[in-house]
Amino acid sequence: MISLLYLLVSAQWLVSSLGVQLINQDKHVVMDNGILQVTLSNPQGHVTGIQYNGIENLLEVNNRESNRGYWDLVWSGDGIKRKKGLLDRIEATNFTVIEQNEEQVELSFTRTWDSSLEGKVVPLKIDKRFVMRSGPSGFYTYAIFEHLQGWPAISIGNIRMAFKLNKDKLHYMAIADNRKRFMPLPDDRLSNRSQVLAFPEAVLLVNPIEPQFRGEVDDKYQYSSESKDIRVHGWICRNPATGLWQITPSNEFRSAGPVKQYITSHVGPTSLNVLHSTHYAGADLILNIEDGEPWKKVFGPIFVYLNSLSHGGDFQKLWEDANKQMMTEVQGWPPNFLASKDFPKSDQRGNVSGRIVVHDRYVNDKSIPAKGAYVGLAPPGDVGSWQIECKSYQFWTSANEDGYFSFNNIRPGNYNLYAFVPGFIGDYKYDNVIAISPGSQANLDDLVYEPPRDGPTIWEIGIPDRSAAEFFVPDPNPKYINKLYVNHPDRFRQYGLWERYAELYPDEDLVYSVGVSDYRKDWFFAQVTRKKDNNTYRGTTWQIKFKIDNLDENGTYKLRLALATANVAQLRVGVNEPSKNPPLFSTGIIGKDNTIARHGIHGLYYLYNVSVPGSLLLKGNNTIFLTQTESISPFQGIMYDYIRLEGPPT
Template identity: 30%
Template sequence: MKKLRLLTLVLLPLFAIHASPLRGEAAPVTLAEDAETYTLGNGIVTARVAKASGDLVSLRYNNLEMLATFLTPGGEPDLQRDPPGANPNGLNPRMTDHQYAFWSHDAMGPRGTAPAIARVTIDPRANGGERAEVSIKGVADGRKMGTGPGASPDGQFAADVEIRYTLGRGEPGVYTYSIFEHRPEQPQSAIGEARFCAKLAAFFDWMSVDAKRDLHYPKELRVGDKYIYTALQSANPAFGWSSTEKKVGLFFINPSMEYMSGGPTKVEFLGHRDTNAVAAPCVLNYWRSSHYGGARVEVDAGERWQKVVGPFLIYVNSGASPKAIYDDAKARAVGEAGKWPYAWVRGVDYPSAAERSTVQGRLVLRDDPGAAPSQRSAGMADCRPSASKPARDIADKNVRAPESGTSLQPMTGAAAAPFTRLTIGLTAPDTEWQRDAKHYQFWATGTPDGSFAIPNVRPGRYTLRAFADGVLGEFVQTGVTVEPGKPLDLGALTWTPVRRGRQLWDIGIPNRNASEFFMADKHDDPEISLRYAALFPNDIRYTIGQSDFSRDWFFQHVPHNEDPAAKSSPFRGATAPGRATPYAIAFDLPAAPKGRATLRLAICGTGAKTIEVAVNGRPAGKIDGLAGDGTITRHGTQGIWYERELAFDAALMRAGENTLVLTVPAGPVNNGVMYDYLRLELDESATRTLFIAGDSTAANGNINAIGWGKIAGEYFDPAKIEVVNLARGGRSSRTFITEGHWDRLLEAVKPGDVVLIQFGHNDGSPVNDGSRARGSLPGLGEETQEIDNKMTKKHEVVHTFGWYLRKMVADARAKGAWPALLTLTVRNYWKDGRVERGSGRYDEWIRQVAESEKVPLVDHTRLIADRYEQLGHAEVNAFFPRDHVHTSADGARLNAFLAVSGLKGLREQWLVVALSHAGRQVPVAEPSAVFVPPQPPPPGVDRDEREVFGKWLNLPAPADPALPTIWLIGDSTVRNGRGTGYNKEFGWGDPFAAYFYTAKVNVVNRAVGGTGARTFRAQWERILPQVKPGDVVIMQFGHNDNGARGALRGTGGETEERENAATKQPETVHTFGWYLRQYIAEARARDARFVVCSLVPRNRWSDGKVGRAGDSHGGWARAIAAETGTPFVDLNTLIADYYDSIGEEQTAALFADKTTHTNWAGAVINAKIAAGALHALPDNPVADFMRPGM
């Protein structure tokens, strides 16, 4: 080490170990430097800072080295063995690592790229030895800074980095802070893991990070992995280590949390032992990480951004015991908070106390569980020129539950209610504050009456946010502006939390964590996820009013482990495969409900991607889009908090006992969820709403200019779905949005609603003129054009037609709605006997958006044009009395009729059952007139797992339960997949209804692909209770009745004991014929009639003939029909004869695959043959319902 150049020379006396001297008695601060380091001292501590990087290479307390620094024989830091800055060859390879203290984004950057700038920013010679400060700055011109965890060897973040260390007279510790500055000329960039880490000397053996993790932690202690020591940052401003041998401690103290990420609910590493052989005690101040959902700093090219992280104190102390040392550090933290903002910080974006403000007010809670549905309040965040891009907000919460028990009574009344642990904060606008590390956040605790004061707020624009124990959701108020040095009183603010209806029941306490649930106190046991299977071998059944969630609801809803030898592994958790896990919730209702029920889940930890929901054995929906955060893997009880809702038809519930089942799919055991809170609400006045967004061809209009949307409501049952036509004449996709019509529509949209979108007629108009200025840019891309709009006199960025459609689809989905696109209505333009089909390329672009966004589409253009050409030009002229675009009432009725035909062609059963009597008479559009997005079966789900698989099946129900019903049961040759033509495969049951008067009878195709006579029994159990006198059941099985899931061959009484492949339970398997007898007998017991069909033939040929099944399943079906006196239709022979007649080549054209599944044309032929065969039966049970000609 080169000789030190002394700036101020003062001896460093040893002070009494338990106390710091008064400032008047304390030695002045010294600052010395050599070629490699600065040395700051004050008689209590001596800190040495590397000029090359800003690393703290030595910190001595009363001449005792506190860091794990490698020392030379002379006691100096060995900077040859552990060089400052970029050092991928440390004890933790592949990232910069040291055995002292360092910022992950140091001032060196990749070694050798550019020197750091070292300077003195506070010279103790100029202030009588009161304070010294040094600065090490790295300028990022043409390079990236930061070589810590996750960074490339070439660096990570394109921004200048300045690191400062400050030492004051009499202060038992050194302050450090880092300043990040991204200049506009620097490229787009993002920060990865960002922290300050101190590796401590080997004599430190007691870690204190919070009340639970305050323990003797010698190097030999190896329990679990380091994630069991994470803790809540906001609740623990002082954290670190002490030594039972030396009676000293080292703690980090955050005097403010404004510069940290994730707000008051962020869980993070505060301390652990290093994972290498040295296992040095570590103290970590993470201001941005990827743990527990992580946080983000993303800066665009051209953006000026600066953030000051800190200052925080590296505090050293001493005491008689670890408790005394920790208590002293916590007391010091209170004192440091009182000094914030520090008066000595200069030359960076760090407002002084006089430049900051206090924001105060009073939040008034009005929350009535019995009230009508409410809407979300809107509300406040720091928006500087560097504000991040808008993102969907994910609410957040924290703290523990006050008590256990299931609430069946209102938690609060309609009057103002007191708060429990109210948390109020100011965050940046348009950010997910839980994932935000880019901006500053300011949080405070409110009083029970809702009063709050948030001190030391920087000037800026903010969003005010609040959450509290016992209240689901988050208060939000936008547009709060804080001016320099001016206190802001917001007055009384009313918070009416969102409710979707009357509360039926709830489980847990909304407090942003899972701490109140069973075994949550053991969350830091790495094996806890595996223990669920032993604790609940039959899974959860929770009875409202009887069960206690502190005892009966396991805090992790995870796949059920079935491997007794499974273990958890460090950093990865329990990865053994587990089966799907149902959590059943039983509850009573006094009467059968109507309207809409909404299941509301507050989730605080996520590994799963979906949760399946079933009510009384019937699929209610799937909650997906879950936000993975690793909280279960990393042994926590809270990560990213968010809400998910599932609205479903209340008719799924009934008077008396009900069961709602939440199922986490099979997968690795740690792929589950943790609930903060669950609630079921009922809006008995609610129906779905079908919104129409479009132009004048859909708008209500007036005489001789009526849009189809005005008529559409006639085809829907208003008790099941309300049609709201918000189409507006003269609007394009662009102006429907820019004029606010789309926002008004979105305000009214609720989960489960339908949004039909049809634009294009006006999108080809001029982009900017003095009359309308309504055109969008042509095409689908991301191109834009900036204009000063001659109509609105405002600056506007104009996008492409495709961009506006994509926005509408995304916005509707974000509200939980079901969007669908329609191509344009047809104008009365003809040429050579054919009408114009579409306007320019808009139909093509609409179809391309549908395909790219996987959104359903009705080809309204084709349906209308085909009908017009059937009618002829002369008759169509009568539909257009005013011009070539706008229709009369009759023209509008035809267009509405065809729109409904297209919607029926999408074959979404929940929409079909909402049709009125008139709507049920509308024929179903052929598949070529619609686009149904591919919806393959859920991955990894066995077809016998009906609770999970059922929602995907899109199973139909009788449209009018008062009418007789024809039930079709069978396999995929009757109904394949969802019945929507996945892979262009259709069963003959899909077009079968066309041969019947649907005003007289329901035709319900409940066949399920992959099933046989044996395995369909699970489906039959749900159908049979709906079968009533006068119904007819038509059955066809045989394709899947071989192999492990099949029945025994034949018709006799033989049985065989097997293990069911799906349930893993013993099962007595019978013959194919035995199962057919059961179906017939059970239907007849309900006074229904029955028809047996033989299986349709496959496309397999031999000697010029299609193969028959007369000597196997087809023959056995015939035998059972004869034995039981049941009408029999030999589809196998009839269809095979037809295939023989047209030949092998033409038959192949009727199949979507090689041998089994027909396309639409093939399904239509098979349906026609089936209908004809029924008509020919001497005792045809459906004769009264069949259309003529059969």
């Protein structure tokens, strides 16, 4: 049976055979391909209207035109006093038709900085592009940012493309197959209908318009996703059955690698495509451009896809169809129809292939394939530098079960190859610079990763995968539930889990006994502060108890501490003496990623290798003390990825 969706799409293609039209109005331009019409303000370049499937405007008509569909960024520079920087909505000053024919229209909205704009808008030359083609049910957008020699230094914390959608029409949000739901209304967050919780983003819905949401927590950070998983997300209107989706076929322009987390969609209804942000990373990921430094980067293209059902039916089919369209866009990357010379086409790019294996003689005498390894090409830098790199482009893939990997369509330039392997700690870097030129093909010999290791494993806690998800994540306080995450693999996204630690450990901190305890049940997912009766906080000290039967007093043991995140924290390590000063090891103050408050399970990755003299250990029972000292707020703390104690080398 031919699906209703197929029938409608076929009809749309028939209508679109008339070609793409560009309609000039007084203060707007309209792109029309017979399927949908997209209206943009002239010369500002904001998307003010999307007309489709009989809906006059899928954007929020009650918002001002600059607050419907827009590119924006947050920046700081000399003289900017606001702590979080200035929001620049990127209003263009010049409009140009780049290409116009029956097959395609490409529009350019530009703004160039000069000294008269100092302190008012970001010192960049910005070109926002919009492309409509005769066939697809949607449109593309991308932007070119350029900093010219002689321009002042700037710092950028956030870059995004945002759509504020029609709140009377779009109520169902879909991010992933297991993260879909009807959402509260924006009015439910008003002061007379909600109660602000520990921070403004999180509210308890006490009197929502729809009673089904009463007692739920709404917080936009509960809908964040890792970069590698943000391929398609969007919203659905049930009557008429219509979907609006943002499809991101490639992450080459996103900052900080495949597991960097970004906000996606949230109550508004708001659909975001965040291309650079400091969320879940902190100040380490601010994009800093020096005084006079030349810099240029292309963000996108993003495909805004519209679909519908012609005669009712299961609206979930719109999500299924959006995923099929996403695969079509991925397979067609890079698109060859963009007019900008700054976006290289497929024949202007290069390819890399190879194999990566792991050699850890305490696991296997032979090298083993790095199955599932994340392998990336990023600008030359130190080991692991990719996770805070944000100025250039990155390309990531996964190795197959035999460790083979391949990259296609890499932008010309110089790269290092980086990798990290689930099941092993640390980071790999291929020291040779890989030069990519148009049409080049680099075939690498077997790359051998030797993860940090001195001696045999005495004991270990957790799984080395850069996440704390395998540890004990408690049920949320029944007062603070998001129904989506009840009995869900991402239970860590529930609000207020940091408060559960003191409830589970009211008198004493966590004690873990090797060989008896189970990290899945007995290791709390985050080492957080403890609230005291006077509304102050204190640090916590966790204990790991273990036995050593054959002690080498003259040998050196090694404690591997892999942290999944840290937020204004300091971890001190003691062995058998909890109060010794100075401690055996201290990280100093690390991290500012706010992962605990933002319902994440990891942020920036840290690996510490602590030498433990055998003279500090005892034959028989021993205790390692892990103290997180900083205690101003409930959100200070760390998440562990994995801990291992190794014996002296054999």
